[in-house]
Amino acid sequence: MAQKPVIVWFRRDLRLADNAALRDASESGQPVIPVFIHDETVEALGAAARWRIGEGVSALSDSFSALDSRLVLRRGRALEVLQGLIRETGAQSVLWNRVYDPAGIARDREVKAELRSGATEARSCPGAILFEPWGVATRDGKPYSVFSPFWRTIRALDPGTTIAPPVRLQPLSEWPQSERLSEWDMGAAMQCGRDVIARCACVGEKAAQKRLEDFLSDRLDRYAEGRDFPALPATSGLSENLAWGEISPRTVWRAAIAAWEAGRPGAEKFLSELGWREFAWHLLYHNPGMERANWRPAWDAFPWRDDNADAERWRRGMTGEPFVDAAMREMYVTGRMHNRARMVAASYLTKHLLTHWRVGMDWFADCLIDWDPAANALGWQWVAGSGPDAAPYFRVFNPGTQAVKFDPDGAYRARFIAEGQSDPPRSALAYFDAVPRRWGLSPDCDYPDPVIAHVDGRVRALAVYGTTISARAK
């Protein structure tokens, strides 16, 4: 009897465990063809994210090799690549795990319709979030737009058990051709930053699992207090792996629930952070416009500046505000930024520098290896004030006060700002290796004066809010 292979199309689910599409394919008894497609959505990723997904694909490829299988790599429009593979292999079906961003949804809808019209089974499975967005609603049947009631609801739900990774996959008699990952040169856009960030990245399914285990054993109990201090190793660091699906949110959720049931302090707080990730994806699903547009229309009247010279200083970690600059440099050196630092840096750009949150978000998209469109749309709009949170307009972070509170001994700032230190640490010097040469930065230069004094920035921001947002409400 002829083989009727099943294609499993990998996208943001670079793992074998808790992978519904892969499970269904392997249980079909047919040969499984795993494929990753370098399509326009990969092309659209920022520099660091594109490099990072390449690393994840490499690790996934190794995992399949260990199963005597092969991850097929192809470049092109997803539909055409899949149709080509179907022709070449006689595959009868294509399975994948859903994504929930607007561009991904549009692509997948077309792929599904076209494949089905060609009499190929095309089916998507859940996996990138805990609950399907259309399954969580208020009593009125509307999607939640406030976190607390959303959280109360999903906290009581059960996302189900995790799926074991396949032990073996039905072999294929003849493998379709694969492109080489090295030829894709996924780090091309990163220039000098690539080697610096590579030292900090934690790639692949095994590494993600270990990260989770280490966090639960070493750091969970102090998570609630420690998570606000960017110099401490207090957080899970899993955003990087969750972003590319190297670990499933359900795996993390169930581990955290077990810790909570064991009475571990910090477990509830950690769970709620998973809740925020979930909330962001549900919001984006129901409000696809919020990637680019103010969630509160009243904010369309706010005279944010487009890109400008101050914003450029912000990007370069040269605002003269040490906590903000440390944050921006951390992103350049590690590809990530501590959550508290993200808030302070974002507040500074949108309020002190009166620059549109999209300008900052676009930069984050280019620099973060844990880039997540939903979390960033929510986070940036939340800080800016335009998002679903009703943040009081007068909430303007004071970078100096934040530093005193959350970096009391200056360890975080010293870690990433070399200027003024007689013997700066490697992490601070690494910044100068990572940034483009044309910026002309050197650790021997003087640290800049502040772009704007905090008091002046605060007063200016509040004045603009007063004459636009709050005036319109009257």
Next chain:
DNA sequence: TTTTGAGTTGTTCGA
């Protein structure tokens, strides 16, 4: 339908 309580993460000022 109407009412009611509540709402991630802050800062500043004055007692």
Next chain:
DNA sequence: GTCGAACAACTCAAA
């Protein structure tokens, strides 16, 4: 140094 109040008003979600 510490503490409470003011900084606005709105919208959501549930009863």
